[in-house]
Amino acid sequence: MLQEINDHVSKGAFKKVAESKPSASVVVRPEEQPIGLESTIEKVWSCIVDKDVGIIGLYGLGGVGKTTLLTQINNKFSTTPDNFDAVIWALVSKDYNVAKIQDKIGGNIGFWDTGSCETRDLLYYWMIYG
Numbered sequence: 001m002l003q004e005i006n007d008h009v010s011k012g013a014f015k016k017v018a019e020s021k022p023s024a025s026v027v028v029r030p031e032e033q034p035i036g037l038e039s040t041i042e043k044v045w046s047c048i049v050d051k052d053v054g055i056i057g058l059y060g061l062g063g064v065g066k067t068t069l070l071t072q073i074n075n076k077f078s079t080t081p082d083n084f085d086a087v088i089w090a091l092v093s094k095d096y097n098v099a100k101i102q103d104k105i106g107g108n109i110g111f112w113d114t115g116s117c118e119t120r121d122l123l124y125y126w127m128i129y130g
Helices: 002-011 038-049 066-079 098-108 117-129
Strands: none
Touching (some): 038 066
């Protein structure tokens, strides 16, 4: 499958790669005032702007403030100049569905209309291997 994707990439055989940029690069979410998360917010933000950091993982028991932290980070993108074209909020629950997550991301970046398996595989390859 990777060889087939590389063949498509080298030939430029794409019907539709992208559409126009989404209207809003950041959707500001309603937020609660964090209590005691200021240092964690700054630590996560410094990882986001560090070009050497590729993936940031946040974990913890329910109720410790993961969603509050991510809401603060999400909204910070709307007021801070950065080099990101879009910020996408994709909910991933315990019983996640990869296709739905890919549809959410692909739709937000204008990658496809229908989310066919072929374009999903290409998006997955792009997300993993850049």
